[in-house]
Amino acid sequence: MEISEIKKNYEAWQKSTEELIKKYPETGNFKTSWSEDVKRLYTPLEVQKYSDIGFPGEYPFTRGVQNTMYRGKFWTMRQYAGFGTAEESNKRYKYLLEQGQSGLSIAFDLPTQIGYDSDDPHSLGEVGKVGVAIDSLYDMETLFDGIPLDKVSTSMTINATASILLAMYMIVGEKQGIKWDKLRGTIQNDILKEYIARGTYIYPPKPSMRIITNIFEFCSKEMPLWNTISVSGYHIREAGANAVQEVAFTIADGIEYVKSAIEAGLDPNIFGKRLSFFFAAHNDLFEEVAKFRAARRIWAKIMKERFKVTDPEALKLRFHTQTSGSTLTAQQPENNIVRVAIQALAAVLGGTQSLHTNSMDEALALPTEDSVRIALRTQQVIAYESGVAKTVDPLGGSYYVEFLTDEIERKSFDYINHIDELGGMINAIESGYVQQEISNSAYDYQRAIESKEQIIVGVNDFKMEEKNLRKTMKIDDEVEAKQVENLEKMKKNRDSALVKSSLENLEKVARSNGNLMYPIIDAVRAYATVGEVSNTLRKVFGEYKEPTMI
Amino acid sequence: MIKVLVAKPGLDGHDRGAKIIARALRDAGMEVIYTGIRQTPEQIVQTAIDEDVDVVGISILSGAHMKLVPRILELLKNNNSDVAVFVGGIIPEEDAMELKKSGVVEVYGPGTPISEVVERIKGYFEHANV
Amino acid sequence: MQMSESQILDGIRSGNRKYFAKLLSICEDDPAKANHLISNLEKHTAHLIGITGSPGVGKSSIINAILDKSDDKRLGIIAIDPSSPFTGGALLGDRIRMQSHATSKNFFIRSFASRGTVGGLSPSIFEACDAFETFGVDSVFIETVGVGQSDVEIANVADTVIVLLSPDGGDEIQMMKAGLMEIADIFVINKSDNPLSKGLFSKLKNILEMSKKDIPIFLTNSITGDGIDNLIKTLEKRFSLMLENGSLAEKRKKRVVKHAQAILRKKIDRIFETINADRLNIEEIEKEAIRKICNKL
Structure with missing residues (x-):
């Protein structure tokens, strides 16, 4: 059918529909997450060009980064876990591997993430709470005890102290007799989103970027299989950003990392292959699928056009997805299983490379073992029963999804161009621009919930009386005491002169232009603690203070 | 004029809830001071005293609430402060009950309508003024 | 917390921050009372x-x-x-x-x-x-x-x-x-x-x-x-x-005048809030304001 004919028919249909609406009015929230109206119907008129859709495995990768996608291999089912002591987490990892999980994903506690030892006053009440507590190589050895590091790929959610934890992982591997270049995994290492959304920064942006480029440089030489950064939109989204902001700010961060890698002398054709991304999957199924497709296309275009990358492998946006913790409700938590299933479906339909599904009780406390298992089973049901993995990009060609994909791309580029005008992402962050944009979206969303424009089942509608006391998992306060005790013991047994000299050397390198990875490895090998290494760098680099944006 | 301190103790950086509350209280006509993240109990209490606030709202999601909130209450008590303390975050029911027993006015979990928090704070002071 | 004037004054004299914090609140809520308290302090x-x-x-x-x-x-x-x-x-x-x-x-x-x-x-x-x-x-x-x-x-x-x-x-x-x-x-x-x-x-x-x-x-x-x-x-x-050169003293003198002006302005602003807005005649409003001001002063 000719476009002109479709247009004519469409207009006629609109007219008759409008007559109908007078009798049967439409009611509901017809808005995108960025507050634009969703049309009643999408037709070829909205997506006349289908311009950039292409084929899977081919530029601009709208339809996926591989030709066969899940027909060759399902996505990696990777559950983020870690709590309490290294010993307990080690048990949980072994359990998850037995249950058929294909990779490890390590959660660290906040003191470890922010470079404080368990006995630091800042750590009060935080030890082992949101992840495993690691003070020194000793804990890392316990964490991976009996897990052969050449057989697993390990993803570590670690940023400001990524260099230290990576160094520990390498030495654990070394002690198992595994060469560095055989280790596979990812460190998150995305400090920019920490300033924007997640908050586990230590130093100001400039020295932080130096540490990151030192890691890039080091790994390109010593750990070619290691993914040195996972540019993360997840936390940006969880902080309240809409789908466009999630894509735009994440990619703007990515641009900043590629720029600094190039400045450090790395070839983006090679470096680009070691970059990965991390996004959230929210409830709005089609919008989310479009988001993933748009992100792939934007990134491919930027790598090709801005950074002149020619190797197709370095143009591909590969990403991990986690379902959205902030959409889970404390009310009627069983409903969260359904939310997670929809979100996981969006991730799979959007072509994710790996997936974490949240547990139903996460809005209440740390997940129990049962709820973690259900979350993993949700992925297995999607993979083995739903049939959505039978063909590549099953929603490709949907008028609505293609329209949304174009729209998210267009709006993201508006943001990216504006950030360029502000002088790049670091400036945009330091001035508080990015944080303010997100905070505005978060507030608007909350108001939509308050006014019931946005219904949250079980929260502002369909409520019921609930029994209050549920079984949740709690971290014993003894964990903190035990961890502190172990730390003291460890300190007595190490060669303190060696620790001292290795930290002095680290400080010296920090004050020069040298690569920090080598002195950090030496310090960690001597059992210097996460806090000791971080404080040495704090002395040189200072600490970041957040802008006064609310 | 009700003056509120919105504070984030502990190390978690999830400030979405704290910022939303801060804005909503402002829109309800209150003067709101926000401390930023990673505040120690000592910083929070000294700020509450220096700013002479009526309310301290504590937002915490890391699970460290049973260590940090009692410490804040203790320091307030040491300073003879009668400021009203509210807590929001992921707080299991039994912990919430314990915190209320030790002097927290109200504990709010995820999904609480912001309007409920605002009304509760307003009501608390209307009541107190009678 | 209710505090008596003498408590506040004694508290500030002994360097207690809590009482000083209260004085600052009084500055905001009741400037006349604040000025009175301040005049009793060194x-x-x-x-x-x-x-x-x-x-x-x-x-x-x-x-x-x-x-x-x-x-x-x-x-x-x-x-x-x-x-x-x-x-x-x-x-x-x-x-x-x-x-x-x-x-x-x-x-x-x-x-x-x-x-x-x-x-x-x-x-x-x-x-x-x-x-x-x-x-x-x-x-x-x-x-x-x-x-x-x-x-x-x-x-x-x-x-x-x-x-x-x-x-x-x-x-x-x-x-x-x-x-x-x-x-x-x-x-x-x-x-x-x-x-x-x-x-x-x-x-x-x-x-x-x-x-x-x-x-x-x-x-x-x-x-x-x-x-x-x-x-x-x-x-x-x-x-x-x-x-040394006395310019601070000069500035402070001018400052006192500005302070008085600010106090008076606030009073006038408050008087205007009490004036009935039904009338359209500017002159009459003005007259009434002046009358009220004179009564108040």
Whole structure:
């Protein structure tokens, strides 16, 4: 059918529909997450060009980064876990591997993430709470005890102290007799989103970027299989950003990392292959699928056009997805299983490379073992029963999804161009621009919930009386005491002169232009603690203070 | 004029809830001071005293609430402060009950309508003024 | 918490922060009572330093950088943020940048909302400054709202006005032409690591030379602390010079007049709120206002 004919028919249909609406009015929230109206119907008129859709495995990768996608291999089912002591987490990892999980994903506690030892006053009440507590190589050895590091790929959610934890992982591997270049995994290492959304920064942006480029440089030489950064939109989204902001700010961060890698002398054709991304999957199924497709296309275009990358492998946006913790409700938590299933479906339909599904009780406390298992089973049901993995990009060609994909791309580029005008992402962050944009979206969303424009089942509608006391998992306060005790013991047994000299050397390198990875490895090998290494760098680099944006 | 301190103790950086509350209280006509993240109990209490606030709202999601909130209450008590303390975050029911027993006015979990928090704070002071 | 006047006075005399905090609240809620309390306390002349400049220029950061290097001083900080004209509410976020000093015994940071005042200050700014002078501080830093040109009121309040500029601002020069230039005693260009800072420095220097003004310009970096020592030294020198040559006394005399004017203005504003708006005749409204004012006075 000719476009002109479709247009004519469409207009006629609109007219008759409008007559109908007078009798049967439409009611509901017809808005995108960025507050634009969703049309009643999408037709070829909205997506006349289908311009950039292409084929899977081919530029601009709208339809996926591989030709066969899940027909060759399902996505990696990777559950983020870690709590309490290294010993307990080690048990949980072994359990998850037995249950058929294909990779490890390590959660660290906040003191470890922010470079404080368990006995630091800042750590009060935080030890082992949101992840495993690691003070020194000793804990890392316990964490991976009996897990052969050449057989697993390990993803570590670690940023400001990524260099230290990576160094520990390498030495654990070394002690198992595994060469560095055989280790596979990812460190998150995305400090920019920490300033924007997640908050586990230590130093100001400039020295932080130096540490990151030192890691890039080091790994390109010593750990070619290691993914040195996972540019993360997840936390940006969880902080309240809409789908466009999630894509735009994440990619703007990515641009900043590629720029600094190039400045450090790395070839983006090679470096680009070691970059990965991390996004959230929210409830709005089609919008989310479009988001993933748009992100792939934007990134491919930027790598090709801005950074002149020619190797197709370095143009591909590969990403991990986690379902959205902030959409889970404390009310009627069983409903969260359904939310997670929809979100996981969006991730799979959007072509994710790996997936974490949240547990139903996460809005209440740390997940129990049962709820973690259900979350993993949700992925297995999607993979083995739903049939959505039978063909590549099953929603490709949907008028609505293609329209949304174009729209998210267009709006993201508006943001990216504006950030360029502000002088790049670091400036945009330091001035508080990015944080303010997100905070505005978060507030608007909350108001939509308050006014019931946005219904949250079980929260502002369909409520019921609930029994209050549920079984949740709690971290014993003894964990903190035990961890502190172990730390003291460890300190007595190490060669303190060696620790001292290795930290002095680290400080010296920090004050020069040298690569920090080598002195950090030496310090960690001597059992210097996460806090000791971080404080040495704090002395040189200072600490970041957040802008006064609310 | 009700003056509120919105504070984030502990190390978690999830400030979405704290910022939303801060804005909503402002829109309800209150003067709101926000401390930023990673505040120690000592910083929070000294700020509450220096700013002479009526309310301290504590937002915490890391699970460290049973260590940090009692410490804040203790320091307030040491300073003879009668400021009203509210807590929001992921707080299991039994912990919430314990915190209320030790002097927290109200504990709010995820999904609480912001309007409920605002009304509760307003009501608390209307009541107190009678 | 209810406190009696004598409790407050005794508390402040013994250096108890809680009572001083209460006095500052009284400054905001009941300025007449505050003035009465202040008159019963011993005052110690402090250097009142205003810091103004557009939003995001780094006013709080520069104060924080000064605090970082002032362990041996007693300093007061008044940080002012705007109130919403619609709800009266306010978000006071300036503290965030200075929170690492929240527990310092020597520093006292207090946030104020502008509560309807134009000019980037708080309606109780005079009382608040006077109150700080009863608490034995060496200097008081007053951070204005920072809406740009209208922040000139600070010149009536402070002994020294620092106008803060940033190379990211873009239209800074434009803004200065519009009034801030008249009130500046010291210019500070923040973010000295930004390559554009030097350009701004020389542009500003040219403008000052052309208009034959001898105003010092400092380049600082509030993250590294570069240039802060110099700024602190200059502030100290300036203050002792002002004390010596009597210019401080002159300023303070004028300040008293401004303070009285501000009090009277507030009273008049309140009278206008009581006038029935049904009439359209301006002259009549005016007459009634004057009548009411005369009765009140």
